[in-house]
Amino acid sequence: MTEAYKNPNSMPRLVLTLFAITAVTSLLLGLVNYITKDIIRKQQEEKEAAAMAFVLPPAINEETGYSFTELEYTGSDAIVEKVFKAEDLLSSQYASYYVVLVSPSGFGGEINMAVGIDRNKTVIGVSIISMSETSGLGSNASSPGFLNQYVGGSGEFAVSKDGGEIDALTGATVTSRAVTAGVNSALKAVSILDKEG
Amino acid sequence: MTNVIYAVAVLGLLGAFFGLVLAFAARKFAVEVDERQLQVEETLPGANCGGCGYAGCAAYAAAIVNEGAPINLCVAGGSQVIADISHIMGIESAETERFVAHVRCSGCTGIAREKFEYDGIPDCVAAMRLGGGQGFKECSASCLGLGTCVRACQFDAIHIIDGVAVVDHEKCVGCMACAEVCPKDVIEKIPYSANITVPCNSLDKGPVVRKYCDVGCIACKICERVCEYDAIHVTDNLAHIDYDKCVSCGKCVEKCPRNLILDIRTDRKAGEPSTANS
Amino acid sequence: MNVKKQFKEGLITQNPVLVQLLGMCSTMAITTTLFNGLGMGLSVLIILTCCNIVIALLRKVIPSKIRIAAYVVVIAGFVTIVDLIIQAFVPALSSSLGVFIPLIVVNCIILGRAEAFASKNSVGASALDGIFQGLGYTVVLVIMCVIREFLGKGTFGGGILNGGAGIQIFPEEYGALLMILPFGGFLTLGCLIAFVQWALRRAENKKKEEVEK
Amino acid sequence: MAENRKLTVSSSPHIRSAQDTRSIMLDVIIALSPALLVAVYVFGLRALVLTCVSVAASVFFEWAYRKLMKKPSSIGDLSAVITGMLIAYCLPANTPYWIPVIAAFFAIVIVKQLYGGIGKNFLNPALAGRAFVVASWPALLALSPAPLGYDSIFNFGSDAVTAATPMASLHAGSLPDVGILDMFLGKIGGSLGEVSSFALLVGGAYLVIRKIICCRIPVSYILTVAVLTFIFPKGNNNLQWMLYNLLGGGLMLGAIFMATDYSTSPVTPKGQIIFGIGCGLLTVFIRYFGSYVEGVSYAILIMNVCVWLIDKYTLPRRFGVTREDKRSAKKSKEVAAQ
């Protein structure tokens, strides 16, 4: 064995060296992962929660905020990513809302957005988490002026060009349609869930 | 913590597996390769950047060893790599004498008469296609100064100055690519150490030369007479220097009635036109 | 060991991007804000230095047949570590660099230096090489970022200064968006290398003139 | 022989046709002017000013670059004027004046002169310049002003009423609400040089008659678009859909003046037809499936990139070698190989 090991191109030597290197490396990696994984998870959760809370009225209890529980979405709409039920547990008046994460495709790819909906299936807030729309055109979709058009509405939205009530962003009808489609999908998802129970 | 153990186990085994595969392949698929090719490959940076124009370092190494590709193509490696490769390939320029190209013509614009106005492509070979196949200068041996050689030189060592080609002896590596393309055969190879040159290529007799050129060799043999070292001889109406004998004393330079013979040290700095002649 | 020479090589005469033309993917892809550039540059610097050290240490042990595989594993290990750390502590950087952090593994600079330098030199020299080459890379990234960010968005120091928004030098609507798209990367790097080639040649000519005098 | 008479010697031929680069470019400028007249009529004098700014900038950059690089000046060949005109032609009339200046800089300095000037560039300078500014400032260029009434030629403002261009409606899959005749004559919104197919066709006819361009590229281009849009209409009126597609947008401008740009189109007859068909396919493809309303400019740019390849593989048939010759040669080779 030792004899074979001395020859740099012998089979055992090759195998053992590569094994040793990968093993040590993965050990190190495993350890680092062990340390960082919780931090990473927490961060992601916080980010999502922040985005979701953004589309809801301020939580009554500012300290704990809402608690979110993910509901199982059974519909077939591919735009809908996740549906959450948001509950303001500690408040005296119990409030519960839906937050739907949708990702319609816009001009430059998917638009990730969150739509807040109350029990009457009225939109209470729309926020864009991330998008890659053209800055100056499509990116104006994140402006409150545009998004607030949806707040308070329900049913089915459409862009004015298609005979609806939403004024499209100038020069960015594609983006406007996408956002509208996202809101519509969110509303539909909630109504399906509501029907189910 | 189990995750860490999994990690070590899985990846370690994966590593071992591939080590095994590769070891197996290395043994089963072994192909004889020129030892030098491996060495050259070692020497190359291994960046596989493709800057050499070959598909990666190994391909370039193979090309050097098998196809005699130039050894100076690796951009990433720099001069050290070139030196190392030349060491491996045994093409160390074994302290042989260095040669450079030299244009045997001083027929600058205004000094050599022209037969006609040439109107065409600035290329010596093209010019030779017109008006009888000798170009537009009266002297049939002269440099045409249209720079075909300049384009052939990879080292920016030859330039047209006042209508004749002039070699920059510092930059020239003596590859003679210029001479190969020159349709006039006026470029010769001289030792880098040579100081005295006769920049004329005309084999015509004196009176004929006088008619068309202000500096051309008229075969008067004065240089032959003044040379104390028997280093310059007129054959076929043209003076030739024997560089084995020439000691660069400069006597011939002084005495040449045509002011033709050139002392490179004083008369012409590399890349500058001849001052002695004008 | 010639620290000064290595420094000069890393930054200028053997600059990995401008002269060796390595690692161009990330150079062009992520140089849209100063933050990206600095983050990427420093990550590469750290990884490169670590890898150089480890590979210099192991250079006598690794058989040539599995050289590439072994190097790659070492590199990938460090890259993943850095990746995890960035994800944990600088999540913004992680999301804006995206897939380009794991891709540092195949960044030609790292493997290139491992092969060209670390596998042949002492640990100390390799460490220095890693630092200086990494520095050379970072500097180029930063320059690219500053140019592209300024022309593209009219800002300076995006992702870092002014609460991440960067200092607005002229209104964003006048920024040439294309400069932060792929085309801008190619153009900026092309012009930068052209500039360096021009400057190097000029310096060389000057030197030669002085010698001649 | 008289003393001192030095004759010139050159290779045959010793005579040259009168047509030179400058006269060709001048003809193109003439052919482009009807479209400018219509643009002024439709969009007001601002169209003229915009064109002038663009032309001046192009010529200036051409001159400045050559000066800076110590190369002989080339503005005399007038090609920069065409580039300038075409840059303006493919921008909306309400574009801010600094936009064409930047487009001209990009077109002339980076796309054209950096490669050595006329004939050496591989992308159409004007289109590349347009692509640069459109991608850089999309918000400023997304809208085109509506055509004016007869009385408002002296309109210089950039705040004219904007309206959806016919192309935008087509992109959305519906027929625009303007008449075919208006589209043909140019009383529609759009980039300033593209609105009047009539004026462009007049210019194209002039170019063909003067033998500046041959019809292969424009005809194969327009035919391809016509056939495709006729076969695959959105809606059920094939003919109308086809006509709107031909007349709306920059198809005529592109097919007649831009796809035919010498430097960036193939020179072989077969290659020119392939190029035209390629442009047509891509135009329809982008119009139907792409996010750009208008496919012409990118279709031409993409085909520009392929020109060298096309030329390389469409060598004309060798004189004296017929297709049968080739086939039999191949066969005999195979036989020999066996």
Place this chain on the structure above:
Amino acid sequence: MSFTGILSISLGAILVENFILVQFLGICPFMGVSKKMDTATGMGLAVIFVMALASMFCWVVNEFLLVPLGLEYMQTLAYILVIASLVQFVEMFLQKFIPSLYTALGIYLPLITTNCAVLGVALLNTQKGYNFIESVVYGVTGGVGFLLAIVLFASVRERMEFADYPKAFEGFPIALISAGLIALAFMGFSGLKIW
């Protein structure tokens, strides 16, 4: 796997998100091996081959080793190990058994190990959650996109031999700018969608 799904992945990989011109993956070999049309073609074909293999193997490793054991964070390490070994194995195999193919393709293989596009395709497959077939399609068509880009680029570079650019731009600068201009033309495909 529906036909339109495959079509849309392919179209995306070849045109809309071209690895080179849009995603900036694999620039080094793209710049390095594009001086001549035939070597460029060889490189492109080799990339298609390796990207397909890498997509396949990495998908398997991910699906059956990493995910079940919760080792997703090891992706990079595992993938690159797979790719590097695979490429080297294939290279040795070809050299021994199919020398003709080796001279045509094999010489490009080492260059591909350090090619961002190959690791990139594996990582993107995982990121996009593609299944096995989708992964392979993405790998192959991503390679086709690379081939398309590098062949066009090589033809443009061939033409540039006859251009006349300032000396400072000689070599890579002008090549980079040309690549940029091609990318500009390819912007025409951005946002392409076949419904």
Place this chain on the structure above:
Amino acid sequence: MSFKFHGGVHPPDKKSPADKTQVIPLNPPSLVVIPMSLHIGAPCRPAVKVGDMVKLGQKIGDSDAPVSAPIHATVSGKVTAVEPRLTPAGTMVTSVVIENDGMDTPCETMVPHSEEELSDPDAIVALIREAGIVGMGGATFPTAFKITSGKGKVDTVIINGAECEPYITSDYRTMLEHPEEVLGGIRLIMKACGVSRAIFAIEDNKADAIALLKSKNSENSGIDILPLKTLYPQGAEKQLIKTVTGLEVPPGGLPAAVGCAVFNCFTAYSVYRAAYEGRPAIERVVTVAGSAMEQPKNYLVRVGTPLEYVFEQAGGFIKEPHKVIMGGPMMGVAVHDLSVPVIKGTNALLAFCEDETRTVENPTCIRCGKCVEVCPMNLLPLYMYMYEQKDDYAGMERNRLTDCIECGACAYNCPGRLHLTHSFRAGKAKIAARAAAEKARAEATKAATTV
């Protein structure tokens, strides 16, 4: 019916008013210089020495080589020198210089051949050879050899009356002034070639010549007079065959490969004169024209007459010429020394002033493709040029540079004013030089290995 070859140009033909002027026999000069190579092929050995007295039409040079043609004295008088002299091509060639005694004493050999002799094809070929007749269309290929080498393969004789180049009217005037002789010559050539069909192809800008020849041509002569649409380079052999028969001569092949032989109409005229007048090829019709001349004229000029003498007789230059061309403006050779003599292929002498040539400082290709449009050989001149300028041999070969017939149509049409045809000449020289060098190298290594 006629076919069309690809491309072609139509430069302003400028044939007027020379086409209206009668051919004037030019008085021979006091001294003629006759180079011993007036044709393609082996040069002749001088058969006279200094001091000899020679008669008009006396053979003064001949060669045994098959591809050659004898040379005759074009004046009577005394040989004053046999030495290398400058020729129109610019080279120095051994020439016989004869001092004209002004008598034009004819040589005894100058007798008409008998009808009987003229019925034997071989005898016709022999007399054509003896008369030193070579292609008068400019190529100066020995006509007798062309006939013999094509025997059996050729079924159609094509007579080239295209005269497609601007300015030149020498063939045209010959057709107008000697229609019967030309037709007679054609019949002799047909007989010599052993064919029964000849097509006399004439461009339609010579309508009256066509009409005249048609009226003189008998029904059953086997000669078809075929009017062609005017287009340059219709007169080029391959293109002419294509327009007349629709066949294409394969690359590197001879006209005989498609069963054709092409003769210039002045060649036919010369054959007639040699047969029926016994007059060898000692003179030819030359058009003298150009912007430096006052009146364009046609002269019957003796071979060996110095150009300066011709110009002088034609009224001298009204302006300093910038360029003097022997031949037409599209194919002709520019000469730099006016002491060179008229040779057998000289169909025109043109003296141009500065403004004619339209050269520019910086020729730049704009890729307009106009060269491609006009190239009669289906070539891509702009690419040939690009590769030639780069010395890229593979590129030149791919683009078939060696197929170029140097017609100049591309360069004529090029708006960028590139020296296209010149470049192709240089390219052919480079390719030939390289091939020669390679052959030498191969032979050297072969020699080395066999040793």
